Amino acid sequence: MDDLEPPSRLGLIPELRWLHKTIVTNALSRGEVLMSGGTRSDYYIDKFRLFSDPGVLRRIARLFSPIVSEISPDLIAGTELGGAIVATVVSQATNVPMIVVRKTPKAYGAFANEFVEGPYEVGQKVLLIEDVVSHGREVLAAKSRLEELGLTVTVCAVINRGLAPIKSLIQFSLPRGDAKTEN
Secondary structure, three states: OOOOOOOOOHHHHHHHHHHHHHHHHHHEEEEEEEOOOOOEEEEEEOHHHHHOOHHHHHHHHHOOHHHHHHHOOOEEEEEOOHHHHHHHHHHHHHOOOEEEEOOOOOOOOOOOOOOEEOOOOOOOEEEEEEEEEOOOHHHHHHHHHHHHOOOEEEEEEEEEOOOOOOOEEEEOOOOOOOOOOOO
């Protein structure tokens, strides 16, 4: 295999095992927590414990190389805030330009009231990256905003807690007893 050719998805299995182990070791908290959508869970993944380590963040970004090669996007997009962090590093690693999708439109500046930051053109293909998804509502709203602008969007997350219809690098779930899981 050429050194510049990205690894196949099957070749990523050891890397995905590393990612799962890294999450469990560095970013996982057990116990009942309130999630962003107002529901409760018996565990929490603190993504910033992953993304604050430059080596871990670069290694996560490399996991997106086969996806970028497969879909050949014109742009990498990241959701505010964690998705934008990962998208920035993926953009740097793949040399594909990036944009950011805000949760709410910016209320100031030359482009006030817009959800999308950065240049794009109608018809471009976009890989929209999210960090951690539970129910997927926010990333699906970001996808809709991009599609309303005439962009073709593929969504991929770093971590799917196993409950959202979103493709991701890993599905993350833990064995549960009678703990609350409605998220």
